[in-house]
Amino acid sequence: MARLSLIDASFVLFETRATPMHVGGLILVEPDNPDYADRLFDHMMSCEQVHAPFNRVLHFGPGLWPSWKRRSRLDLNQHLFRHHLADHGGEQQLQSLLEAIHSKQMDRHKPLWECHLIEGLADDMVAIYVKIHHACADGMKLSALMQQMLSADPDAIVSPAFWQFSKHRHRSPNPTLKLAYDFAHSLYHQVQELPNLAKLTGKLFSRAFYPSISRLPIPFTAERTLFNQGPHSERVITWGSLPLSSIRRISQFTGASINEVVLAICDAALHRYLIEHQHPSDKPLVAIMPVNMKGEGDTRDNHFSPALIELGRRQNQPTERLKEIMISSRQIKHEAKSFSPTAFMNLSVVTNALMLLIGRLGLDTKLPAISNLIISNVPGPKEQRYLYGATIRSITPFSLLLPGQSLNITMFSYDGQLNIGIAACHSALADADKLIPYISKALTALELDLLNVTLELANREKNKQLQ
16 A cells, blocks of 8 residues: 655545546547457457556545555456547537546546547547546656557557556565655655755745845736636636647747747737736736756656746737746746755645645635646657557647636647647636637747847848948
């Protein structure tokens, strides 16, 4: 039996019907034959061996702190579901079905994951929607597990289902002793980080009186917007894509990271949405976004920490907006490293746990907003992948809504496309699907503005030479 970490436990303890704490992923597949869905479903049902975290059930012992209890056998009928849209339903029917699935809180009496096989789409496409509780896996882990099931070779031998993959771990000869050792080691490490955490907290307080001292956003100072309405259970699910080549060109031309370009175009789209709904924001929006904490020479695959990032101002032109976000993002990363990534991560964990607690107490609409929304970008396969011999056309992620927030934007790169998944509260943002074309237009506007700035600089240089 394994105890949940603080942040994973908070996803369980503070979950409500209005804020279910699961993430999801949509895979659109182009079948290679008419009976593809039947064969795929039969194959999945035959994958009875289940590894962690897919064989774990929540258990509440003394003190009501949650832990994971391993279940020896699973009934896959409780986790695998099949749907058929009527009359070759289009994207609208698929959207409605996904909204119903994503809105529903998961049953805690069984392992917290589901896989939905959806047929009857236009052009005979097949959709697979995977849903898993955030306490079991975040977007990065779910992406890694699902990618193991995908193949780069259409003729490769069929791989097991994603729930059969798990990193091999050697069992400890004395689990109780190992648990005690891990707890003591973690406690010792956290005590060592207390001075750094105190310095970081002190700097945040100092910024309240001296704004120029830091670019770190102070929690509970974000302007409350349409994106900060307390969510209800019903969700809006919508998706789209951007050409990754365009984003990479902007990144190479400006020196901005992919994430910084993504933030800039999302920020422009968000401000346009607020303006068109006659609720413009006078202050920069504040987003929670994973920040890459890898230093020079760091060989780890992933080392991210959720951070509050102040975006651009409403009146910024596209290039100015990108510049502001680049400065903000890089100074936050620099300051985080100066205080140690662990202390910075601890502050982020405490902030997010506090947000969940405030929501559980029903205070999320009464207190100032910690942030306006979550924007995250998960890297995926660069080349085309196949599932059971069929071509995968897109992979799109969808995430959760935190208390006091009615919008989440998650992106996933795959085969030259940046796929955008938006989850929103239906009662607050019923027309959140407008954000997809807004984001696309913001990318075009940034490209044109960079071209105009470049031409203007070239003309200035030419005029200097003529003089």
